[in-house]
Amino acid sequence: GPAHWDAVKRVYRYLKGTKGLRLAYACAPTTQHASFPFPDLNKTQWIRAYADADGSMQEDRRAISGNAFIINGGAVSWYSKRQELVSLSTTESEYIAITHAAKEAVWLLQLINEVFGADLKTTTLYSDNQSAIALAKDNQFHARTKHIDIRYHFIRWLTQEGKIKLVYCPTNDMVADTLTKPLPSLKVKHFATALGLRTP
Numbered sequence: 001g002p003a004h005w006d007a008v009k010r011v012y013r014y015l016k017g018t019k020g021l022r023l024a025y026a027c028a029p030t031t032q033h034a035s036f037p038f039p040d041l042n043k044t045q046w047i048r049a050y051a052d053a054d055g056s057m058q059e060d061r062r063a064i065s066g067n068a069f070i071i072n073g074g075a076v077s078w079y080s081k082r083q084e085l086v087s088l089s090t091t092e093s094e095y096i097a098i099t100h101a102a103k104e105a106v107w108l109l110q111l112i113n114e115v116f117g118a119d120l121k122t123t124t125l126y127s128d129n130q131s132a133i134a135l136a137k138d139n140q141f142h143a144r145t146k147h148i149d150i151r152y153h154f155i156r157w158l159t160q161e162g163k164i165k166l167v168y169c170p171t172n173d174m175v176a177d178t179l180t181k182p183l184p185s186l187k188v189k190h191f192a193t194a195l196g197l198r199t200p
Helices: 002-018 090-116 130-137 150-161 175-179 185-194
Strands: 047-053 064-071 074-082 123-127 164-168
Touching: 047 090, 047 175, 064 090, 064 175, 074 090, 074 175, 090 123, 090 130, 090 150, 090 164, 130 150, 130 164, 150 164, 175 185
Parallel strands: 047 123, 123 164
Antiparallel strands: 047 064, 064 074
């Protein structure tokens, strides 16, 4: 019907508008530092991770998680996925999103350390939900969050161990926002640039 045709045209407009974009990084490894590329970066900030959720806006009330991992101005890992359970609050949706992102961050950190012989210990993970950040840093019992599955509290252990540093990021700067819901054209272009997509 007409709704489906409109969706097809939207996809074609998207493809036409983005066909010239390429994933680019700020600089290449230097020969004297071939074992660890981009040595001028602050190593505690070497990986920037963004995690977001759309707050259960879908018809089935299951939120969509999105995360993006950026190294030296370009995305190296990203995904958008519907959460496997119905969350009861935006905080819970965001908490689940940052837990999934944290697992990916730990894996990326281990991979980089093995491949480049680096000694990175912490990944900075940005979230635009202050309640979820507070929940991840707080080991106290709360009646409103007692139903959250224990496997999602993995993020608490990671923050205590110093493997993940959770930092608040305003929604307007939340790169993963583009992976969770439709956004206006200007925001999509802004986040595409933040992900390292550029015209050669």
